Amino acid sequence: MSKRAISTEQIHHPYRDPEGWDAHPVGVFKASTVLFKNTADLHQYRPRDGKSYRYGLHGTPTSYTLAARIATLESAEHCLLVPSGLAAVTLVSLGLLRPGDEVLVPDNVYGQNRYLSESLLPQFGIQYRFYDPLDAAGFEAMLSEKTKLVWLEAAGSITLEFPDLLGLMAACKKHGVITALDNTWGSGVAFNPFEIAPGVGVDVSMQALTKYASGGADVLMGSVCTRDLALHERLNHMHEHLGYGLGQNDVELVLRALPTLELRYRAQDASTRALAEWMLSRPEVAQVLHPALPDSPGHAYWQQTSSAGAACLFSVIFKPEYSSVQVDAFVDALSLFGIGYSWAGPMSLAVPYDMGRSRSLPSRLAPGRVVRFAIGLEAADDLQADLAQALAALAG
Known part of the structure; x- marks a missing residue:
C-alpha cells in the first residue's frame, strides 16, 4: 500500500491509548463528532442519561463526571450543565412554564432573573408577580391555579435578606406548586436544598457554578439539579432545544476546584x-x-x-x-x-x-x-x- 498523504495519515492514525491508565484528575475529552462502531450502533437509541454518547454538545466523559459530582454536592439525583448561571435560570423558567402560567419571584431576586421575568416571559404569554420572601402568609394568599412555578433565593441578591424558606415551601407544597431555588449562595455547603428540614425541600436547585464551584473567577457555568425524574426530563427536553453546550477545558477547571x-x-x-x-x-x-x-x-x-x-x-x-x-x-x-x-x-x-x-x-x-x-x-x-x-x- 502506498504511503498516504500526511493529512490522511494524521486523521486516521491507528494508535489508541492502551488500557490501564488511571489518575486522580479526570481526562479532558473534547469532541463535536462522536464516532460509532457501525451503522447499527449509530441507529441505536441513546437516552440523555449520562451513560451514553451521541454528539459532543450532549456530553463527554468529562462533562458527565462534573454533572455527577454536582448532583452529589446538591444531594440530587440528576444534573444538567449549562454555560452560565443565567442560562440555568432561563432553562428552568422556559422548561417549566407554558403560555397562561404564572411565576412568582422574590422581590430581592438576582437582577437577571427579574429582567427575564419582566421582559422575556411575557413574550411567551407567561405572567409574573413579585412577592415579599419574608412574609409567607402574604405569599400564600398570592398563589392561584395559574401559579406553576415559584422562584426562591437564599439569601436575596445584593441585600441578603434571608427568606422564610420553610414557610414558603410549605405553602407551595400545600398548593402543588413547583419550587426552584437559586442555591448559588449556599453552594451545597450551607444546607441541603432537597432536605432543608425533615420532609421539606425544593423541587429544583440551580447554581451559578461561576461562583464557588469554580472559585477562580475564570469560568462561566451553571447547573440545574433535581431528584424527580419527570421534572428532569422536562428540563432535559428544553436543554436540548436551547442547544446548551460547554467547553471541556472549562469543565476541567471546575472539576479541579471542587475538592x-x-x-x-x-x-x-x-x-x-x-x-x-x-x-x-x-x-x-x-x-x-x-x-x-x-x-x-x-x-x-x-x-x-x-x-x-x-x-x-x-x-x-x-x-x-x-x-x-x-x-x-x-x-x-x-x-x-x-x-x-x-x-x-x-x-x-x-x-x-x-x-x-x-x-x-x-x-x-x-x-x-x-x-x-x-x-x-x-x-x-x-x-x-x-x-x-x-x-x-x-x-x-
Whole structure:
C-alpha cells in the first residue's frame, strides 16, 4: 500500500491509548463528532442519561463526571450543565412554564432573573408577580391555579435578606406548586436544598457554578439539579432545544476546584463575618446586611435552615448624609477590593448599588446608599485596614 498523504495519515492514525491508565484528575475529552462502531450502533437509541454518547454538545466523559459530582454536592439525583448561571435560570423558567402560567419571584431576586421575568416571559404569554420572601402568609394568599412555578433565593441578591424558606415551601407544597431555588449562595455547603428540614425541600436547585464551584473567577457555568425524574426530563427536553453546550477545558477547571470548595467557603465565610461585624461598629454605617447578624432581615430564618454557613457576601448601607458621590469615592479609594460583578473568587470585590431601580415592594432597609462586598481569600486584617483607610474618603 502506498504511503498516504500526511493529512490522511494524521486523521486516521491507528494508535489508541492502551488500557490501564488511571489518575486522580479526570481526562479532558473534547469532541463535536462522536464516532460509532457501525451503522447499527449509530441507529441505536441513546437516552440523555449520562451513560451514553451521541454528539459532543450532549456530553463527554468529562462533562458527565462534573454533572455527577454536582448532583452529589446538591444531594440530587440528576444534573444538567449549562454555560452560565443565567442560562440555568432561563432553562428552568422556559422548561417549566407554558403560555397562561404564572411565576412568582422574590422581590430581592438576582437582577437577571427579574429582567427575564419582566421582559422575556411575557413574550411567551407567561405572567409574573413579585412577592415579599419574608412574609409567607402574604405569599400564600398570592398563589392561584395559574401559579406553576415559584422562584426562591437564599439569601436575596445584593441585600441578603434571608427568606422564610420553610414557610414558603410549605405553602407551595400545600398548593402543588413547583419550587426552584437559586442555591448559588449556599453552594451545597450551607444546607441541603432537597432536605432543608425533615420532609421539606425544593423541587429544583440551580447554581451559578461561576461562583464557588469554580472559585477562580475564570469560568462561566451553571447547573440545574433535581431528584424527580419527570421534572428532569422536562428540563432535559428544553436543554436540548436551547442547544446548551460547554467547553471541556472549562469543565476541567471546575472539576479541579471542587475538592477545595468547602475549604474556600468556610475561609471566606469566616472573614466575611469578621468584617461585617467590624463595619457594624462604624459611625458612617446605618445598616449591615448579613444573614448571620441578629439585626439583618431574615436572621431567624437563616438560623432555622442554614446556620452552618453564610458565604462571602455582605452589604453596607451608609447613612443618608453621605451622597452617592461620596460613597463612590469610598469604593474608588479601596486598594484591595476590585470593582466588578460576581463573587467567590480569590479577589475581594465592592460594588455600589441604587436599590430603587431593582425593587418593587416596600423595603425593610435603612435609607442610604448600598455597597455590596464580596470577600475573597486575602487576609481579613488586610481587608479591614483597607476599609478603614477608604472610609476617610467619605468625608471628602
